[in-house]
Amino acid sequence: MASTLLRVSLSIHVQGTSNSCRKSFKGTRTNYSMVSACMSDDPHVLEAAKHAVNTYVKSGMVVGLGTGRASTLIIKELGQQLKVGNLKDIVGVPMSTSGATEAAKAGVPLDNNIHTTDFAFDDADAIEEGTVAAVIGRRKLQESESIILEKSILKATDNLVLIINKQKYVGKLDGSIPVLVRTAGWMETAEQIDDTFLGDAEVWRRSSYGHAGPLGGDFPLVTKEGHNILDVIFTSPIMDLAKVAKSLEKIDGVVDHGIIYGIPCRAVIASRQGLETVTNLARNAVRS
Numbered sequence: 001m002a003s004t005l006l007r008v009s010l011s012i013h014v015q016g017t018s019n020s021c022r023k024s025f026k027g028t029r030t031n032y033s034m035v036s037a038c039m040s041d042d043p044h045v046l047e048a049a050k051h052a053v054n055t056y057v058k059s060g061m062v063v064g065l066g067t068g069r070a071s072t073l074i075i076k077e078l079g080q081q082l083k084v085g086n087l088k089d090i091v092g093v094p095m096s097t098s099g100a101t102e103a104a105k106a107g108v109p110l111d112n113n114i115h116t117t118d119f120a121f122d123d124a125d126a127i128e129e130g131t132v133a134a135v136i137g138r139r140k141l142q143e144s145e146s147i148i149l150e151k152s153i154l155k156a157t158d159n160l161v162l163i164i165n166k167q168k169y170v171g172k173l174d175g176s177i178p179v180l181v182r183t184a185g186w187m188e189t190a191e192q193i194d195d196t197f198l199g200d201a202e203v204w205r206r207s208s209y210g211h212a213g214p215l216g217g218d219f220p221l222v223t224k225e226g227h228n229i230l231d232v233i234f235t236s237p238i239m240d241l242a243k244v245a246k247s248l249e250k251i252d253g254v255v256d257h258g259i260i261y262g263i264p265c266r267a268v269i270a271s272r273q274g275l276e277t278v279t280n281l282a283r284n285a286v287r288s
Contacts, residue, residue: 044270048163049073051275052121052268053081056161059088061118062111064153065103067096068123068139070163070270075099079106093117095150097142120157122150124164124260127267129171132280133241134162134267137178137229137258146224147180148256155263162260166271169278172237178206178258179248180227189253190230196247200236205229227255 052074057063065075081087092108094100103110124134137147154160181189190203205216206229212219221229238244245259269276 044272044275045070045163045165046073048268048270048275049077052161052163053077053087056119056121056159057081057087057090058118059090062091062093062114062116064117064120064122064157065092065094065099065108066120066122066163067099067145067150068163070123071099071121072102074121074163075102075108076106078108079103082107093120093153095122095153096145098145115152115156117153117157119159119161120154121161121163122154124162124168124267125258126168126170126173126175127162127164127269128173128238128241129169130280131242131261132162132265132267132278133245133259133261134164134265135173135175135177135241135258136260138176138231141221141223141229144224147178147229147258148223148225151256151258151260154260160263160265162265162267164267164269166269166273166276169267169269172239173241174234174237176231176233177238177244177248179230179232180223180225180255180257181230181253182255183222183226183228185253186228186230189251192251192253193230193232193248196251197232197234197244200234202233202235204231204233206231225255 049070057078063078065071078087078090078092082090090108091114092103092110093112093114094103094110100110122136124136125138126135128134136150179193186205190205194201194203204214206221207217208219208221216228223229241259242261245257245261248254248257264281266277266279266281269278
């Protein structure tokens with residue numbers, strides 16, 4: 001047992017470790033999970049925020065409030081429209097502490113006890129071209145934030161819009177997928193994930209702060225629900241997000257992940273050329 005743990009400390013994959021995984025334990029990892037994928041402060045993001053409010057939000061709606069740069073701008077625009085009277089009787093359901101804080105500052109009424117919404121919006125870290133499947137949760141989680149809560153609100157809405165910049169809307173995604181796992185036996189779960197994507201991904205346990213190495217250091221992040229987060233960092237392009245999600249869901253110890261798929265939604269894509277809206281509604285997506 002001791003020798004096994006020692007070998008795991010050198011590589012998440014105990015037997016037959018790939019070269020890419022060995023390299024990751026030498027500190028060559030690009031820190032995808034700790035770097036926020038939020039969009040830059042530019043007029044195109046503001047334009048996307050105003051478009052989302054003006055196009056999709058009507059008086060009397062219950063609105064799921066997302067997290068990120070664009071979501072913050074949408075919340076501010078909601079508050080402004082309420083202030084001038086263009087919108088009335090809006091109730092916000094925050095997906096995060098930061099979203100709730102921004103809503104309070106903007107004057108958007110909140111209710112944390114509502115489980116379904118008429119409309120919801122959120123920033124996405126990446127969106128798969130064509131399917132509009134998306135990745136969320138790469139950002140560093142603040143206290144009381146929850147990927148599980150965020151996903152539950154996104155999946156329970158009647159109308160979902162994701163905001164992203166053009167560079168993050170691609171056919172072949174790269175970067176990390178956050179995976180929530182039970183803390184008890186997390187290392188065995190990490191081994192199974194590494195086996196599943198052998199040669200294509202590296203597995204790192206997220207630390208609560210700083211760069212702590214692949215095992216998460218002395219202070220690994222524990223979510224509000226009591227789970228660890230494993231960042232599965234793909235070293236090869238992701239060809240099919242839904243397939244990755246389904247593979248993760250079959251692994252014992254995996255609680256949830258940051259992939260949004262099988263949900264009817266639109267994506268508003270901001271760029272210098274203007275706004276583009278894409279949808280998967282024509283694909284007859286079924287809620288998962």
